[in-house]
Amino acid sequence: xxxxxxxxxxxxxxxxxxxxxxxxxxxxxxxxxxxxxxxxxxxxxxxxxxxxxxxxxxxxxxxxxxxxxxxxxxxxxxxxxxxxxxxxxxxxxxxxxxxxxxxxxxxxxxxxxxxxxxxxxxxxxxxxxxxxxxxxxxxxxxxxxxxxxxxxxxxxxxxxxxxxxxxxxxxxxxxxxxxxxxxxxxxxxxxxxxxxxxxxxxxxxxxxxxxxxxxxxxxxxxxxxxxxxxxxxxxxxxxxxxxxxxxxxxxxxxxxxxxxxxxxxxxxxxxxxxxxxxxxxxxxxxxxxxxxxxxxxxxxxxxxxxxxxxxxxxxxxxxxxxxxxxxxxxxxxxxxxxxxxxxxxxxxxxxxxxxxxxxxxxxxxxxxxxxxxxxxxxxxxxxxxxxxxxxxxxxxxxxxxxxxxxxxxxxxxxxxxxxxxxxxxxxxxxxxxxxxxxxxxxxxxxxxx
Amino acid sequence: xxxxxxxxxxxxxxxxxxxxxxxxxxxxxxxxxxxxxxxxxxxxxxxxxxxxxxxxxxxxxxxxxxxxxxxxxxxxxxxxxxxxxxxxxxxxxxxxxxxxxxxxxxxxxxxxxxxxxxxxxxxxxxxxxxxxxxxxxxxxxxxxxxxxxxxxxxxxxxxxxxxxxxxxxxxxxxxxxxxxxxxxxxxxxxxxxxxxxxxxxxxxxxxxxxxxxxxxxxxxxxxxxxxxxxxxxxxxxxxxxxxxxxxxxxxxxxxxxxxxxxxxxxxxxxxxxxxxxxxxxxxxxxxxxxxxxxxxxxxxxxxxxxxxxxxxxxxxxxxxxxxxxxxxxxxxxxxxx
Numbered sequence: 001x002x003x004x005x006x007x008x009x010x011x012x013x014x015x016x017x018x019x020x021x022x023x024x025x026x027x028x029x030x031x032x033x034x035x036x037x038x039x040x041x042x043x044x045x046x047x048x049x050x051x052x053x054x055x056x057x058x059x060x061x062x063x064x065x066x067x068x069x070x071x072x073x074x075x076x077x078x079x080x081x082x083x084x085x086x087x088x089x090x091x092x093x094x095x096x097x098x099x100x101x102x103x104x105x106x107x108x109x110x111x112x113x114x115x116x117x118x119x120x121x122x123x124x125x126x127x128x129x130x131x132x133x134x135x136x137x138x139x140x141x142x143x144x145x146x147x148x149x150x151x152x153x154x155x156x157x158x159x160x161x162x163x164x165x166x167x168x169x170x171x172x173x174x175x176x177x178x179x180x181x182x183x184x185x186x187x188x189x190x191x192x193x194x195x196x197x198x199x200x201x202x203x204x205x206x207x208x209x210x211x212x213x214x215x216x217x218x219x220x221x222x223x224x225x226x227x228x229x230x231x232x233x234x235x236x237x238x239x240x241x242x243x244x245x246x247x248x249x250x251x252x253x254x255x256x257x258x259x260x261x262x263x264x265x266x267x268x269x270x271x272x273x274x275x276x277x278x279x280x281x282x283x284x285x286x287x288x289x290x291x292x293x294x295x296x297x298x299x300x301x302x303x304x305x306x307x308x309x310x311x312x313x314x315x316x317x318x319x320x321x322x323x324x325x326x327x328x329x330x331x332x333x334x335x336x337x338x339x340x341x342x343x344x345x346x347x348x349x350x351x352x353x354x355x356x357x358x359x360x361x362x363x364x365x366x367x368x369x370x371x372x373x374x375x376x377x378x379x380x381x382x383x384x385x386x387x388x389x390x391x392x393x394x395x396x397x398x399x400x401x402x403x404x405x406x407x408x409x410x411x412x413x414x415x416x417x418x419x420x421x422x423x424x425x426x427x428x429x430x431x432x433x434x435x436x437x438x439x440x441x442x443x444x445x446x447x448x449x
Numbered sequence: 450x451x452x453x454x455x456x457x458x459x460x461x462x463x464x465x466x467x468x469x470x471x472x473x474x475x476x477x478x479x480x481x482x483x484x485x486x487x488x489x490x491x492x493x494x495x496x497x498x499x500x501x502x503x504x505x506x507x508x509x510x511x512x513x514x515x516x517x518x519x520x521x522x523x524x525x526x527x528x529x530x531x532x533x534x535x536x537x538x539x540x541x542x543x544x545x546x547x548x549x550x551x552x553x554x555x556x557x558x559x560x561x562x563x564x565x566x567x568x569x570x571x572x573x574x575x576x577x578x579x580x581x582x583x584x585x586x587x588x589x590x591x592x593x594x595x596x597x598x599x600x601x602x603x604x605x606x607x608x609x610x611x612x613x614x615x616x617x618x619x620x621x622x623x624x625x626x627x628x629x630x631x632x633x634x635x636x637x638x639x640x641x642x643x644x645x646x647x648x649x650x651x652x653x654x655x656x657x658x659x660x661x662x663x664x665x666x667x668x669x670x671x672x673x674x675x676x677x678x679x680x681x682x683x684x685x686x687x688x689x690x691x692x693x694x695x696x697x698x699x700x701x702x703x704x705x706x707x708x709x710x711x712x713x714x715x716x717x718x719x720x721x722x723x724x725x726x727x728x729x730x731x732x733x734x735x736x737x738x739x740x741x742x743x744x745x746x747x748x749x750x751x752x753x754x755x756x757x758x759x760x761x762x763x764x765x766x767x768x769x770x771x772x773x774x775x776x777x778x779x780x781x782x783x784x785x786x
Contacts, residue, residue, distance in 0.1 A: 033729040037718050044676060044714030051670060150672045154679075157732055208755055249776035249786045250754050256777060269691040269752065281750055285690035287737055291494070294486030296540065320491035320664045327748050345749045359749040393524055414520075419512055421520035442517035442662035443671050 032161060039090060039160035046086035047150045053079045053107070054143045057136040058438040062415070062422040064387035065433045069124075072436075073115035080108035091164045099189040100142070107135055138189075145188055149181030151446045210365035212251035217276030225255040225272045232279050232309055233268070233355075235261075246271070254280060278364055279309075284349075284356040288324040291350035295319060298326035298348040305355050306330060306344055311363070314344065324350045325357075332363070334370055338398040341366040341407065373399070373409040375428045382411040382426040385433060390415040390422065400425055402434045410434055483550070488541035492518045493664060495561075500541055502560050503553040504529065505572045514560065514572065515662035564661055666747045673713045675735075677743045680717045682735035683725025688780040693739060695753040695779055697746035702757050709757070753777075753784040760785070 056079060060072045084104050110131070114124065124132070152158065156177065163178050220228070222243045230239040242258040253274040261268055261284070270282040299319050306314050311330070315338060318329040325347055332342035347357030379395055386392065394414040402408050410425040420441075425434040488496050497518045504510035510525040523539050530537045535545055560572065665671050677700055685696045703709035703716045710716050718726060725731050753759065754776040761781050765771070773785035 029729075030727075033727070034720070036729075037720075037726055037731075041714055041718030044672075044718070045712055047672065048712045048714060147670060147672060151675075154672055154675045157734075244777070246754060246777050247775040247785075249756065249774035249784075256752075267690070269689075271752070281752070283691060283694060283745060283750055283752070287741065294484075294488070295492040296487040296489040299489060318491070319489060320666075321493045322664055322744055325744075326491075347745070347748065357745060357748070357750060359751075361749070361751065361755075393527070416520075416524060419521060421524070439520050440665065440667050441521075442515055442519045443665045444513075444515065445661045445663055 036159055036161050042086045042089035044150065046083055047146045049079050049083040049086060050143050050146045053083060054139040055438050057139055058420055059436045061132060061136055062387055062390055062417055062424065063433060063436050064385060068433045068436065069119055070115050073111040076111040077108050077115060080104050091160060099186050103189045141188055142185060145185045148446050149178065152177055152181060208251040211361065214365055215252060215273055215275040215278065219274050220277040222255060224277060225257065228272055228277045228279065229257055229259060229270055280361060280364065281359040282357065286356060288349045288351050291324045293350055293353050295321045295326045298350055298353060299328055301353045302328040302346040302348050305346055311344060326350055332367060335372060336397060338396055340398055340400050375409060377428050377431055379411060382428065382431065385426050385431045386413060386424060389417055400435065408434060483546045488518060490518050490523045490539055491664065498560060498564065499555055502572045503549045503555050506553040508573060513660055515660055517662045517664055669747060674740065674743055676717060677713050678735040678740040679731050680723060680725060681742055682739035683730035683733055684723055686739065690738065690742065691752045692779040692782055693742035694745050694750050695784055696759065697743045698751040698753045699757060699759055701746055702755060706757055752779065756784050756786050758785050759783060
């Protein structure tokens with residue numbers, strides 16, 4: 001009797017302990033993951049900020065007007081501070097990481113001093129310009145090293161907690177990829193000669209309210225939506241589609257279509273507005289495995305696709321090949337002026353030249369009749385507002401949205417400084433430097449074997 | 450110490466093997482490799498490698514040969530077209546390819562091998578090949594010294610003059626510094642004939658002038674895309690494709706939004722933002738579909754309707770999320786403003 005009671009109690013105790021241990025283990029894991037996530041965030045942000053720093057320094061180099069330079073230098077200063085902050089969150093305190101910190105400090109100091117000074121009265125001297133250049137090149141090297149370490153961390157799924165554990169048991173010399181990578185960066189920085197410090201036309205707004213405002217025409221019903229889709233996709237006849245309504249979260253109403261392509265059994269997704277029946281976007285779910293046609297052929301296909309579907313006067317402004325897919329950006333052309341806010345993106349599969357993606361949010365939200373804009377400055381006059389060291393390669397007229405989200409007519413210049421390509425928008429009315437962008441380069445493929 | 454020596458020996462052996470292969474293959478390599486396609490800006494692949502090599506051969510292109518038709522290549526092509534009276538449109542068609550073929554030399558095998566090995570090298574027509582793959586730092590030294598050609602090199606040098614057609618443009622072109630044979634420069638160590646052991650690249654492989662590259666969307670690095678793909682995979686694997694694109698779009702919408710961090714990693718690793726991050730699922734290896742979804746979202750696709758939130762109605766624990774205005778349901782997720 002007593003024996004069985006003792007056995008029972010012991011059994012309960014064992015199970016209880018096991019359960020308690022399990023909970024503890026769970027908790028410990030949760031905490032570990034959280035700590036790891038914090039480190040990962042700091043690390044990836046550091047990498048982003050170093051990337052960003054390099055680009056911003058590059059843009060600064062291409063700028064001419066002083067009223068653009070100050071904000072840009074302030075930005076450099078801000079990014080530097082963020083990078084220092086990220087660095088401070090990483091468990092690297094036991095490593096000699098002083099040189100990189102010092103480098104960041106110097107860039108921050110330089111940009112701060114020059115952004116608060118009145119550059120109109122007291123412009124940058126030639127030496128200061130040279131040091132800016134030097135800083136730009138050095139930050140490029142750090143960026144490159146950092147991307148390599150980041151790529152390695154991602155590819156091999158390296159953990160910061162392992163670094164910490166390894167550092168805690170610091171008997172042997174550290175042999176950890178992350179730590180070694182950082183040591184390389186620090187060495188690189190140490191190798192820089194002393195700098196003499198001396199004394200995305202992307203943000204096109206396409207919110208749903210703008211789309212709703214810009215829609216006109218009759219409301220269509222579900223069957224009409226399906227017909228429109230069939231015509232759009234060049235697959236007339238009995239197209240089968242599941243149709244759903246979008247919820248009330250959007251300012252406009254639309255149908256979401258799910259189409260099973262009868263020819264090859266791929267799924268095509270598509271949204272069409274109720275009012276006016278405008279296709280907003282379309283996507284085909286398909287991994288494109290090979291490239292049979294050239295990017296150029298695909299761009300012709302994309303062109304005929306948008307012409308057929310009622311977009312007139314569109315110009316191809318950018319094309320890129322990602323593996324086996326061609327992505328094409330078109331902008332509306334109005335009196336030979338590129339209107340970047342009225343843009344359409346078309347994706348073409350390079351295996352069978354099918355259109356597998358289309359997106360026209362910005363076009364539908366922004367396209368309207370535009371008045372002829374008044375151009376005060378000629379190309380030559382606008383050129384005088386450019387940085388003298390920029391070698392101009394290409395010129396267009398363009399309408400962009402500036403920082404205040406106003407549409408402005410600009411001279412668009414593509415130019416080169418030391419192998420880097422920049423895009424600069426000069427306001428055609430007042431000569432203001434509206435935007436300076438450094439264009440991305442192709443990214444090297446890092447090989448870690 | 451010992452293992453280092455063995456490694457060096459191995460490397461020497463490897464280099465010798467590679468070199469032998471080179472000598473054997475070389476004579477049979479006069480192939481016209483350009484395909485019929487018109488090469489357009491943004492393209493990638495072997496035709497672009499050939500284009501860059503040929504342009505570099507005559508000094509029109511001095512950047513890295515990477516197989517991506519980017520801005521640098523674009524300007525070189527336009528400069529070439531302007532100089533030789535072709536239509537200046539940046540499209541490389543039949544006519545330009547024929548002209549390039551006539552005036553330049555392209556050793557496909559060689560260039561692609563360098564590309565695979567990530568060696569530092571330049572491809573200027575008047576630089577003998579054996580010193581094009583000099584050790585790290587050779588680019589700055591400008592030390593290109595004349596030396597008696599070995600049997601293997603003789604072949605190459607014979608082939609070079611063949612390229613000197615009437616319209617040889619290299620003559621008027623300023624020869625870029627990499628290719629300039631500067632006499633006063635200190636003699637570099639000349640590799641002994643057919644024993645390429647000395648030039649076995651000890652360190653040059655981490656600073657290459659020829660390197661494979663890929664297109665990345667403006668403003669995003671490949672690492673950013675990788676992190677986002679991991680997040681999408683962790684959050685929405687098994688969901689319909691369009692749902693994965695929508696999740697990627699939500700991440701992008703958050704980056705753009707003033708109320709969220711403005712980097713991909715900031716948004717993704719924000720505490721309590723994504724369950725897949727909190728429970729460590731983000732560390733799973735993402736598949737191609739997740740990556741494709743991220744690319745589609747970066748290219749502008751947004752099935753979510755521009756929103757910043759989504760949730761799984763079966764598992765959502767927060768009441769607050771139900772108060773948001775819903776846009777649509779895709780698979781298991783409800784997307785809301």
